[in-house]
Amino acid sequence: MALRRSALQSGPVKEATGPSTSRGATRGQVDAAVRSGLLSGRFIPGKAVTIRGLAAELGVSPMPVREVLQRLAAENALEVKPNGRVQVPDMTPARFDEVLKARRLLEPELAELALPHLTSRDAKDLRSIDDDIDQRLISGDAEAYMRLNHAFHFRIYRASGSKVLLPLIDSLWLQFAPFMRTVYGRVGTASLEDRHKEAIRAIEEQDSAALRAAIEADITDGMGLLGKEILSNASGG
Amino acid sequence: MALRRSALQSGPVKEATGPSTSRGATRGQVDAAVRSGLLSGRFIPGKAVTIRGLAAELGVSPMPVREVLQRLAAENALEVKPNGRVQVPDMTPARFDEVLKARRLLEPELAELALPHLTSRDAKDLRSIDDDIDQRLISGDAEAYMRLNHAFHFRIYRASGSKVLLPLIDSLWLQFAPFMRTVYGRVGTASLEDRHKEAIRAIEEQDSAALRAAIEADITDGMGLLGKEILSNASGG
DNA sequence: GAAATCATTTTGTGATCACAAAATGACACG
DNA sequence: CGTGTCATTTTGTGATCACAAAATGATTTC
Numbered sequence: 001m002a003l004r005r006s007a008l009q010s011g012p013v014k015e016a017t018g019p020s021t022s023r024g025a026t027r028g029q030v031d032a033a034v035r036s037g038l039l040s041g042r043f044i045p046g047k048a049v050t051i052r053g054l055a056a057e058l059g060v061s062p063m064p065v066r067e068v069l070q071r072l073a074a075e076n077a078l079e080v081k082p083n084g085r086v087q088v089p090d091m092t093p094a095r096f097d098e099v100l101k102a103r104r105l106l107e108p109e110l111a112e113l114a115l116p117h118l119t120s121r122d123a124k125d126l127r128s129i130d131d132d133i134d135q136r137l138i139s140g141d142a143e144a145y146m147r148l149n150h151a152f153h154f155r156i157y158r159a160s161g162s163k164v165l166l167p168l169i170d171s172l173w174l175q176f177a178p179f180m181r182t183v184y185g186r187v188g189t190a191s192l193e194d195r196h197k198e199a200i201r202a203i204e205e206q207d208s209a210a211l212r213a214a215i216e217a218d219i220t221d222g223m224g225l226l227g228k229e230i231l232s233n234a235s236g237g
Numbered sequence: 238m239a240l241r242r243s244a245l246q247s248g249p250v251k252e253a254t255g256p257s258t259s260r261g262a263t264r265g266q267v268d269a270a271v272r273s274g275l276l277s278g279r280f281i282p283g284k285a286v287t288i289r290g291l292a293a294e295l296g297v298s299p300m301p302v303r304e305v306l307q308r309l310a311a312e313n314a315l316e317v318k319p320n321g322r323v324q325v326p327d328m329t330p331a332r333f334d335e336v337l338k339a340r341r342l343l344e345p346e347l348a349e350l351a352l353p354h355l356t357s358r359d360a361k362d363l364r365s366i367d368d369d370i371d372q373r374l375i376s377g378d379a380e381a382y383m384r385l386n387h388a389f390h391f392r393i394y395r396a397s398g399s400k401v402l403l404p405l406i407d408s409l410w411l412q413f414a415p416f417m418r419t420v421y422g423r424v425g426t427a428s429l430e431d432r433h434k435e436a437i438r439a440i441e442e443q444d445s446a447a448l449r450a451a452i453e454a455d456i457t458d459g460m461g462l463l464g465k466e467i468l469s470n471a472s473g474g
Numbered sequence: 475g476a477a478a479t480c481a482t483t484t485t486g487t488g489a490t491c492a493c494a495a496a497a498t499g500a501c502a503c504g
Numbered sequence: 505c506g507t508g509t510c511a512t513t514t515t516g517t518g519a520t521c522a523c524a525a526a527a528t529g530a531t532t533t534c
Contacts, residue, residue: 301487
């Protein structure tokens with residue numbers, strides 16, 4: 001049979017554009033592939049992730065996969081069950097509340113830290129990303145929407161140059177993204193509303209309070225949709 | 238000479254009291270050893286951590302060590318340099334500010350979440366730990382102090398049953414603990430003041446606002462001492 | 475027909491190996 | 505005496521192997 005290309009890899013694993021020959025190149029490839037898969041919703045909560053399976057899918061040995069899975073488990077993006085099995089964690093109401101709380105505490109703060117580093121050039125790029133998002137919402141491409149929404153937020157956060165808060169927020173996104181995807185798969189993306197335009201305006205005007213408010217509202221609104229679903233899911237079986 | 242026992246292992250690695258025969262027992266041992274070493278300050282910032290070195294020290298093969306180092310690197314407790322070398326991260330003023338900010342945002346929140354689960358029995362245990370801390374402060378045993386101070390805080394936080402905020406705070410402690418140790422080694426522990434007694438009283442009275450205030454003041458005061466040192470360190474070489 | 479039992483396969487884990495890159499230290503040269 | 509060069513050693517990385525635990529599925533038994 002012809003070797004079917006996995007959904008995880010969009011191109012040849014070797015000879016990528018990134019650091020191809022540097023130390024730990026293979027591990028970096030695997031890490032990027034799994035991270036991207038989680039953030040865009042290609043991993044479903046509850047889905048088992050096997051070392052050999054992923055290794056075969058990516059065309060590498062089990063070794064780098066083992067290290068990457070440990071890495072993502074440490075970030076609570078994956079769950080190591082007592083028998084050693086690794087799976088995408090299921091979302092629970094308690095877990096959801098905590099993620100929402102943590103996001104609302106950390107993300108407005110980091111956005112404010114990033115604001116002085118954000119230029120009109122960044123605002124322009126963000127507007128471009130946001131336009132793209134609007135298109136995807138209409139066409140209902142949930143996977144592309146999630147990827148772009150992540151890009152939008154982290155374009156802001158990354159400008160802060162943060163080495164502490166940013167990884168924490170990274171962990172949070174990895175935790176709720178898979179659940180996010182299942183919800184969009186059920187209710188669609190048409191009803192989604194965000195505060196991206198308010199955020200862009202706040203950046204253009206260097207209005208710290210307005211940026212905080214926009215980010216917080218964006219989180220509350222976006223997670224609100226998810227929250228309704230998890231409750232109906234928990235009660236309705 | 239007789240085989241000198243490493244500072245990392247207080248007893249035989251195998252046949253420990255914990256889950257000795259379960260899946261990933263060796264990895265758990267290594268993980269606990271390194272974590273404990275970081276939290277009690279037995280790892281100095283800038284110190285290189287080699288896979289083979291740690292493996293030999295703990296009497297295991299390099300394999301579980303590799304996975305543990307990746308795990309801790311994912312939590313920003315260790316730093317993987319571009320050449321693959323792993324070391325305890327150095328503290329910088331910017332990094333310090335972020336850790337302080339994150340702690341002040343997250344820890345009072347988690348303490349408040351934990352409060353309803355904290356009983357008078359917990360208050361009793363906390364008071365016992367705090368008495369122990371006072372003893373160590375006088376005797377100047379920085380390593381024991383750090384271990385007990387961690388135990389005090391996380392006895393509170395763990396009661397929350399948190400699966401999201403707790404790991405985030407865990408990561409933060411792993412990040413500043415090694416630096417904390419170097420400061421105590423320089424200025425001693427006698428000048429340390431905490432708000433543990435206020436926290437215990439707040440728990441006994443189930444006073445949410447008072448607990449938040451105690452935790453926040455404890456962080457501010459404790460980190461304040463560290464902050465002064467990092468500044469003098471940055472300017473004075 | 476449902477449940478228990480047993481053989482088979484899958485999977486995670488720890489160990490070892492081979493290789494390349496990097497660090498280290500000795501040595502020659504200016 | 506300082507500096508650049510080269511051989512040696514150390515170290516991280518990826519691959520493979522052997523083993524035990526767990527999951528899977530067929531088969532037997534009541």
